[in-house]
Amino acid sequence: MSALTAMLIRDMRIAVRVGGGALMGVLFFVVVVTLVPFAVGPDLALLKRIGPAILWLAALLASLLALDRLFSNDHEDGSLDLILMGRAPLELVVAMKGLAHWLTTGLPLVIAAPLIGLFLNIDADAEGALLLTLLVGTPALTFIGMIGAAIAVTLRRGGLLLAVIVLPLTVPILIFGVAAANAAVIGPVPFGTPFTILCALTLASLVVGPFAAAAALRQEME
Amino acid sequence: MRLSAVELSCHRGGRTVFTGVSFAVSSGEALTVTGRNGAGKSSLLRTIAGLLRSAQGRLTLDGGDPEMSIGEQSHYVGHQDAIKPSLSVAENLRFWAEFFGERSSGDVAKPLAAVGLDALAGLPAAYLSAGQRRRLSLARLIAAKRPIWLLDEPTSALDAAAQSRLSELMRAHLATGGLIIAATHGPIGLDQTLELRLDQAAPAPVAAEASA
Numbered sequence: 001m002s003a004l005t006a007m008l009i010r011d012m013r014i015a016v017r018v019g020g021g022a023l024m025g026v027l028f029f030v031v032v033v034t035l036v037p038f039a040v041g042p043d044l045a046l047l048k049r050i051g052p053a054i055l056w057l058a059a060l061l062a063s064l065l066a067l068d069r070l071f072s073n074d075h076e077d078g079s080l081d082l083i084l085m086g087r088a089p090l091e092l093v094v095a096m097k098g099l100a101h102w103l104t105t106g107l108p109l110v111i112a113a114p115l116i117g118l119f120l121n122i123d124a125d126a127e128g129a130l131l132l133t134l135l136v137g138t139p140a141l142t143f144i145g146m147i148g149a150a151i152a153v154t155l156r157r158g159g160l161l162l163a164v165i166v167l168p169l170t171v172p173i174l175i176f177g178v179a180a181a182n183a184a185v186i187g188p189v190p191f192g193t194p195f196t197i198l199c200a201l202t203l204a205s206l207v208v209g210p211f212a213a214a215a216a217l218r219q220e221m222e
Numbered sequence: 223m224r225l226s227a228v229e230l231s232c233h234r235g236g237r238t239v240f241t242g243v244s245f246a247v248s249s250g251e252a253l254t255v256t257g258r259n260g261a262g263k264s265s266l267l268r269t270i271a272g273l274l275r276s277a278q279g280r281l282t283l284d285g286g287d288p289e290m291s292i293g294e295q296s297h298y299v300g301h302q303d304a305i306k307p308s309l310s311v312a313e314n315l316r317f318w319a320e321f322f323g324e325r326s327s328g329d330v331a332k333p334l335a336a337v338g339l340d341a342l343a344g345l346p347a348a349y350l351s352a353g354q355r356r357r358l359s360l361a362r363l364i365a366a367k368r369p370i371w372l373l374d375e376p377t378s379a380l381d382a383a384a385q386s387r388l389s390e391l392m393r394a395h396l397a398t399g400g401l402i403i404a405a406t407h408g409p410i411g412l413d414q415t416l417e418l419r420l421d422q423a424a425p426a427p428v429a430a431e432a433s434a
Binding site for chain 2: 003018079
């Protein structure tokens with residue numbers, strides 16, 4: 001097995017074991033979305049109109065929740081030193097860590113979304129499109145977020161700094177994710193345009209994220 | 223293989239940790255780095271590992287793989303043990319063996335037996351004692367082959383039996399042409415070692431800063 005698959009499997013294993021935090025994000029997501037109808041009231045038309053935005057906001061905050069542990073755990077126990085001494089390119093190792101993080105925290109959100117879409121009066125037809133926007137958009141949240149996680153790695157309790165760094169960068173993803181989801185749920189604008197831009201943002205973040213995070217980690221280790 | 227440093231110096235947080243450190247270690251030799259607390263023993267090891275940038279000086283490795291940095295050919299055992307509490311002892315070791323590019327890594331029984339942890343292979347690492355954690359991180363040294371061992375106080379938390387086992391491992395490593403640099407306060411159980419004392423190299427920090 002190569003160094004990269006070893007890293008992927010190890011990170012996923014840690015995430016799903018006790019104290020790994022894989023379920024924390026999805027639980028937070030479900031709780032926030034479930035509370036909205038209680039707060040807003042049983043106005044189905046209103047819920048339908050704000051539904052996509054609520055789902056996206058909850059997904060954004062939920063994926064931010066576990067992000068500060070992405071590198072800081074490895075930093076605290078010395079694993080990061082050894083990772084830097086590995087022969088695999090740091091950019092790819094970081095990308096693998098991002099992938100493992102998305103598979104254990106992002107993907108469960110996407111899977112839970114159709115179920116809790118019911119709470120927000122989203123039609124069965126629109127559910128598919130909404131699911132697609134989350135499936136495409138959440139990797140971008142992870143890979144943009146890893147830049148902040150790498151910058152904040154040497155700080156104790158860097159979670160707040162992480163949020164301040166990452167949230168502005170995620171605004172474009174939020175805008176086009178919600179726009180595409182709204183187009184599918186409410187119409188009448190076409191779904192394709194904002195969705196294509198969302199795809200482009202994700203592809204760009206998959207490239208920029210690992211390189212920026214790796215550069216930040218190398219710098220921080222000084 | 224020969225690792226040599228010329229006039230190495232290191233600054234951290236605006237303070238000079240050490241300056242003018244020179245040494246040379248060849249295959250089959252061990253160098254012990256001694257000095258008071260804060261003399262820069264750990265910083266020196268981290269500089270060699272490539273985890274700290276040296277301010278001045280040169281660090282060269284003759285006879286190694288020219289495609290790889292010194293850090294990529296080194297093992298580093300520091301104060302932090304890089305052990306994940308939720309993974310089992312065997313899983314922890316297998317990950318590092320695979321990450322360090324060891325192809326035949328399915329079998330971690332041998333390195334675990336070499337440090338006397340084979341009976342605990344399936345136990346979550348959270349239940350290990352300090353000495354057992356130390357032994358698990360030392361098992362990395364044999365689970366993946368790398369010619370340079372950088373050991374930061376390798377004997378800390380080890381009992382007498384484990385210490386003698388460690389010296390056996392070090393002797394075997396030296397016999398196969400490896401080299402060891404160990405920061406230590408006490409004897410590490412090797413007959414012949416080169417010694418580097420960092421106290422003598424430690425300068426007056428303020429004066430050095432001003433002239434630099």
